[in-house]
Amino acid sequence: MRKRFLPAVLAALLAAVSLAGCGSKPENTDTQTTGAASAAETTKAAPDTQAASGDKITLNLTWWGNQTRNDVTKKAADLYMSQNPNVEIKVEFTDWSGYWDKLSAMAAGGNMPDIVQMDYSYLTQYQKSGQLADLSEYITSGLIDTSKIPESIIESGSIDGKCYAISLGSNAPMMVYDKAIVEKAGVTIPEQPTIEELYDISKTIYEKTGTKTYFDGGINMMQIIARTNGSQLFDELKEGKEDSMKLHFANVEKFAKAEFSISADLLAEKNPDVVETKPIIDSTTWNDFLFSNQYISVSSTAGRELGITMYPTTTDAKTQPMYLKPSQFFSISESSKNKEEAAKFIDWFVNSTEANDILLAERGIPINSTVADDIKPKADAVSQHVFDFIAKVSEIATPIDAPDPAGKGEVEALAKTVVEAIRYGDATTDEATAQFVPEAKRILEEAAK
Template sequence: MHPATPSTADATTARHHRTQLPRRRLLRGIAAVAVAMPLMFGAAACGGDEPASTDPNAPVKLSIFWWGGEARAKLTEEALALYTKKHPNVTFEKTWQANQGYFDKLATLTAGGNPPDIFQIDDNFLTEYAARNTTLDLTFYKDNGKLDVSKFPKSLWQYGVVDGKLAGVAAGENTQGLVYNKTLLQRSGLPEPTTGMSWEEHIAWAEQVSKKTKVPGTMDPSADYKAFWVWLRQQGKDLYKGRELGFTVEDVTRWFELWKGARDRGATPTADVIHEGNATDITKQLVVTGKAATSWVWANQLPELKKNTKDELGVVAYPGDPSAQWARASMYFSVFKGSKHKEVAVDVLNFLLNDPEAAKILGTDRGLPANLDIRKLVSDDVTDPAMKTSIAVETELAQKFGESPQVPLKGHSKVRAELIKAAEEAQYGRTTPAKAAEQFLAACKAAIG
């Protein structure tokens, strides 16, 4: 027998030892797991991997990334400096850039395993980043008051929930707004549009404006996803339902036909001018270039529009039942799930959203403050008449808002682009509303996968 080969008796003994030792280890392991279970679940509830700090004054450096211009950067840096003043052990690695390319950079940081602890995000991408398990579920912090949303409109904080998890918290509030040229209407003795007028009433009103002023009464919003979304909700539908589209080809056809009728009646500009409205930024919307009496924008964009015209502007809700509108997050703050300093990062968010001194610094740069008490505090200091009007209208609409819809699915930005393409096919008369609707629905299904 080879010396390395054990005898049968030795092999039997060895098998016994190999069997008995794992059993003892198994029993010890079961006992250890039983003791550890409450701790494990407690850690999971708190967001997980962050070790409990024994020293609350230990130095913490948080990275934070946002988009915006120099004015936003200056305000944000001032607010973060105030946090450091109140919490000297916490400092920030701050990065910001213009909107263009921001999400490419965020994707690169995430893919490279180096996401910022706190980052700004919008509803085009929140679902995508939540699905990637990148965003920390903030529900625990909301429930225990460490992230206080008790003064937020309910539909505002709910608009950050993805698959039952609070993936982002609103950095500001916005809602859809129909901005109109008040000076033009008053000069011509025409009534102003009102919240609650039906879509048909709005088109009839716009037709009268066109006839009397020779300025088309309304921009054609058939390519505008905001208007389509509100209209859908007034029909008992939605843009998305679960992981599917919330509308049918028949719904889109009706929407496109509604606006073909408006174009045929002269209530809107011609296709070339409509395209200009579809393609330009906020500073060149038709309501300020004098090519239409109304534009379909966000309510808090009124001040920016006002900078580009000498005329007085007004803003109301989109046509139809205003309860179809909701308190939309103008943008969100999210926390990276793998952050080593989750608790501190959440505290920073709570500070930026709820601290009166921070609110005075940040103002309305990211939309109206989400906290209604803070909003009143900030609005009392506002001197710009256009911003005062915007705040008053949104505060009034807050009493009429309905439940928030689900956050858009991954592929939402593609859906928005495809609506413009399909609507313009109908606007230029290159195809029928029904064919354009078929084109749009097929593109949407491809976009959301």
């Protein structure tokens, strides 16, 4: 047994994540306030000066992603530049795990990119810190055309009646599985299994094929469990409620103790957060958990078509936990000196069929209904599965949780450490719950100040 779940280690983690969060939640210092005001005044005083003078306009564009996303996004940006020779788009990308640290540092240094790929989980945090431009004026003027985009999608990127982000596609939680292994085991995967069914199926697959199972112990499953209880994860944590967390940690512990589950050491080595190293890629496990916009790249990396089913629910669920989520957004930084040109690019990115002919729903089903209809017949068989999956989810989905509050990143980091302790046998369900819930509550309270 590896003794990792010690008070000193936990304290060190909390100190580290608190420091890591400082960049993304700037302190209200005179220097930062002056810098933000100066950037805003400069923008208002001389908007789009490069465009007005006819000079070359440079837009910095950043996103997180895998190689597939990087390739198609760069190709789309190249097409835009060929059609708009006065615009140069400088691209920068990284994987999810390093993206937010990098963006936080850019925000703290006052050099945010013009166009930023934003996630639903971080939208409130960056909006409240004054880093994101209000896009409402560009929507009202028609520069960003929303006539073929459902109002609910625009609302998903809005806070207090103002739009700060444009969704790049519709998305839903998904479990994927290796069809060949499942067929060899002679089992059938339900369209939406319960966690109890998943446990029994995993046992059978291991007995028949020797292939291990991966159970999602992360924040996505935490949110699913809270939703089955008719609640929202961060509402519970803010109140210090233990109900959903105890159920979640009990599931993690039950799977971790099972012979058929991937070991904690091998899981850490594989790193399921990175597409290229997910354990399903080399058949170390028969299943994995992700969002539907990742399906294309995961299948491509695995080199085989993977089966699709919904995230598991619970036998006694009070509410259907499945929901539709904006896959990612594009936002414009408040400090950008070329907001109008950035808005033009976003409009083209979401409303242009030729752009989406390249992207082919890699970030999710296109939000423009006409574009989605145009793209589906052109998509390959793998992509078609995503269109069909989103259609099924839309039939049963319940409303998405409110955007994650400030402090979400620190809570997620804490959750990873607590779940790792359970998997290594260093903490029981009760110990993990007693440690995690009050500390998460404290993090959220501190972040809200």
